[in-house]
Amino acid sequence: MAVLTRYETVIGIEVHAQLRTSSKMFCSCPTGAAAGEPDEPNTRVCPVCLGLPGTLPVINRRAVELVILTGLALECHVETDAVRFERKNYFYPDLPKGYQISQYALPLCSGGRLSVPVPSEGTEVLVDITRAHLEEDTARLQHGGRDHSLVDFNRAGVPLMEIVTEPDLRSPAQARAYGEALRDILRHIGASDGDMETGSMRIEGNVSLRPMGAADLGTKVEVKNLNSFRSLERAMEFEVARHAEALGRGEQLTQETRGWDEGKGRTVSQRSKEEANDYRYFPEPDLPPLRPAAEWVARLRAGMPELPVARRTRYRQSLGLSAYDAAVLTADVELAEYFDAVVAEGVAPKPAANWVTGEFSRLLNARAADGLRASGVALRPAGLAELIAEVESGAVSTTTAKTVLARTFHAGESPRAIIEAEELGGLSDTRAIGEAVSEVLANHPAQVAEYRSGKTQIYGFLVGQVMRHTAGRADGRLVDEELRRQLDGEQ
Amino acid sequence: MISRQDVEHVAALARLGLSADEIDLMQGQLSRILEAVAQLRDVDTSQIGPTAQVIGLENVMREDEARAGLGRELALANAPLREGPLLRVPVILEEGR
Ligand SMILES: [Zn+2]
Numbered sequence: 001m002a003v004l005t006r007y008e009t010v011i012g013i014e015v016h017a018q019l020r021t022s023s024k025m026f027c028s029c030p031t032g033a034a035a036g037e038p039d040e041p042n043t044r045v046c047p048v049c050l051g052l053p054g055t056l057p058v059i060n061r062r063a064v065e066l067v068i069l070t071g072l073a074l075e076c077h078v079e080t081d082a083v084r085f086e087r088k089n090y091f092y093p094d095l096p097k098g099y100q101i102s103q104y105a106l107p108l109c110s111g112g113r114l115s116v117p118v119p120s121e122g123t124e125v126l127v128d129i130t131r132a133h134l135e136e137d138t139a140r141l142q143h144g145g146r147d148h149s150l151v152d153f154n155r156a157g158v159p160l161m162e163i164v165t166e167p168d169l170r171s172p173a174q175a176r177a178y179g180e181a182l183r184d185i186l187r188h189i190g191a192s193d194g195d196m197e198t199g200s201m202r203i204e205g206n207v208s209l210r211p212m213g214a215a216d217l218g219t220k221v222e223v224k225n226l227n228s229f230r231s232l233e234r235a236m237e238f239e240v241a242r243h244a245e246a247l248g249r250g251e252q253l254t255q256e257t258r259g260w261d262e263g264k265g266r267t268v269s270q271r272s273k274e275e276a277n278d279y280r281y282f283p284e285p286d287l288p289p290l291r292p293a294a295e296w297v298a299r300l301r302a303g304m305p306e307l308p309v310a311r312r313t314r315y316r317q318s319l320g321l322s323a324y325d326a327a328v329l330t331a332d333v334e335l336a337e338y339f340d341a342v343v344a345e346g347v348a349p350k351p352a353a354n355w356v357t358g359e360f361s362r363l364l365n366a367r368a369a370d371g372l373r374a375s376g377v378a379l380r381p382a383g384l385a386e387l388i389a390e391v392e393s394g395a396v397s398t399t400t401a402k403t404v405l406a407r408t409f410h411a412g413e414s415p416r417a418i419i420e421a422e423e424l425g426g427l428s429d430t431r432a433i434g435e436a437v438s439e440v441l442a443n444h445p446a447q448v449a450e451y452r453s454g455k456t457q458i459y460g461f462l463v464g465q466v467m468r469h470t471a472g473r474a475d476g477r478l479v480d481e482e483l484r485r486q487l488d489g490e491q
Numbered sequence: 492m493i494s495r496q497d498v499e500h501v502a503a504l505a506r507l508g509l510s511a512d513e514i515d516l517m518q519g520q521l522s523r524i525l526e527a528v529a530q531l532r533d534v535d536t537s538q539i540g541p542t543a544q545v546i547g548l549e550n551v552m553r554e555d556e557a558r559a560g561l562g563r564e565l566a567l568a569n570a571p572l573r574e575g576p577l578l579r580v581p582v583i584l585e586e587g588r
Contacts, residue, residue: 058553060553061554061555
């Protein structure tokens with residue numbers, strides 16, 4: 001890797017995040033299929049998002065709010081003077097109007113920053129945010145065959161936020177850490193689902209290398225088609241190595257767009273992109289100017305939810321959780337909220353974190369593909385708190401509690417009711433345990449004699465018999481006491 | 492007079508294939524349009540701010556409430572080509588997005 005020390009890696013990130021609104025950016029069409037319904041192509045469309053003549057766009061207030069909220073979370077300047085929408089013109093079948101309504105000269109938010117912890121490097125990098133602006137998504141094109149494509153307009157006009165950084169990242173690991181930190185923020189403030197796999201968050205990495213100490217940037221390559229944070233990191237690693245090799249051979253790199261091929265683990269050159277000025281941006285004449293009122297921005301600032309960094313600090317410092325638990329919980333705001341609710345029920349933070357990030361998450365992840373989130377789990381935080389309390393008091397074993405959790409996770413029944421109804425609770429009645437022990441000893445005279453003759457290894461076998469006899473419900477400590485009393489005491 | 496290259500470039504952006512004769516024709520017509528619009532340069536605008544809107548409205552927004560739009564059949568009623576629930580279009584191979 002000697003070659004890498006000669007060059008400095010320079011990465012900037014562009015993120016497109018679908019905003020969490022019910023309706024589209026400029027019309028009232030739903031942004032998603034109704035819960036539980038399949039998403040049928042070309043059903044969420046209207047004259048506005050199909051670009052039919054004579055229609056007029058109207059701005060979705062919530063979409064503007066979510067971008068302002070994001071801007072505030074990223075310490076951006078939020079424009080209250082004049083915000084402008086502009087037409088980005090190009091002809092492609094994914095764009096029914098022949099232009100995309102976007103923002104160019106006067107974006108909603110600009111000049112922010114985000115401090116990103118990079119655990120793998122033991123550092124924290126400060127990333128400057130160039131801008132965060134609002135635009136509309138395009139239709140989805142499907143490959144139809146050699147000579148045609150198929151268009152689904154359901155996605156056309158869905159509100160999209162573009163967030164661009166300065167080229168401040170110095171390694172693929174930092175790029176990934178930035179993407180994850182941004183995702184956590186978007187989820188915390190409810191701006192976006194931030195899901196790379198489903199495309200509600202899309203990332204492009206701009207990478208270049210320059211000789212150590214040089215001020216000018218090298219030739220930049222833009223990498224697209226990244227479906228996970230892992231692919232982002234791998235694609236950046238691939239490009240850094242490719243650039244270093246080319247530069248080492250004295251070759252000139254081409255400024256281009258490349259696509260990441262996950263299967264082959266490499267990037268491939270894509271079609272050349274139109275020059276920026278070919279988009280012929282001009283102010284959108286169909287939309288009156290937007291001047292977000294200072295009071296509106298102040299109100300949004302006042303209502304800002306707790307951000308991931310603050311939440312992680314609180315988890316570590318006030319609740320005494322490990323850095324790992326704090327990171328796992330804050331990576332999913334719904335999980336964090338669920339955890340907070342369990343703690344609010346009076347459960348100690350550590351066991352609450354163990355259960356929420358452990359068995360609860362395992363059951364949740366098993367259904368993640370169906371879109372199940374913590375807020376949708378039938379067992380509510382009070383129920384999980386009840387179960388944890390049963391374990392902590394020693395009333396049920398951890399194993400039994402896991403079984404109960406699996407049963408009530410999707411049903412939402414009270415864990416305590418299940419434990420009582422099925423007598424899963426531990427047998428802590430000394431008399432009952434005493435009877436079980438007597439019976440086991442009476443049934444195994446040979447083993448008892450063996451033990452008493454000094455071959456005490458047989459003791460474990462006798463414990464096992466008592467546990468079997470009580471169907472595993474007996475409290476281990478009491479069984480031990482009673483066995484020793486009867487074996488050693490009554491000679 | 493704009494150049495033939497300009498005409499070809501604009502045609503490529505508009506995804507139009509022009510014959511040599513058509514390029515000549517467009518070169519003349521587009522040049523005359525640009526000349527006509529260029530007359531605006533003679534107007535003194537030193538006292539006028541940039542104006543993208545003249546209707547005097549601002550902050551026109553709607554609440555985020557979803558409503559059903561057109562049904563699929565209505566939406567695709569005028570589509571020249573369909574394939575099941577999808578609109579069918581020729582594939583675009585030239586430089587593009
Ligand atoms: Zn619509």
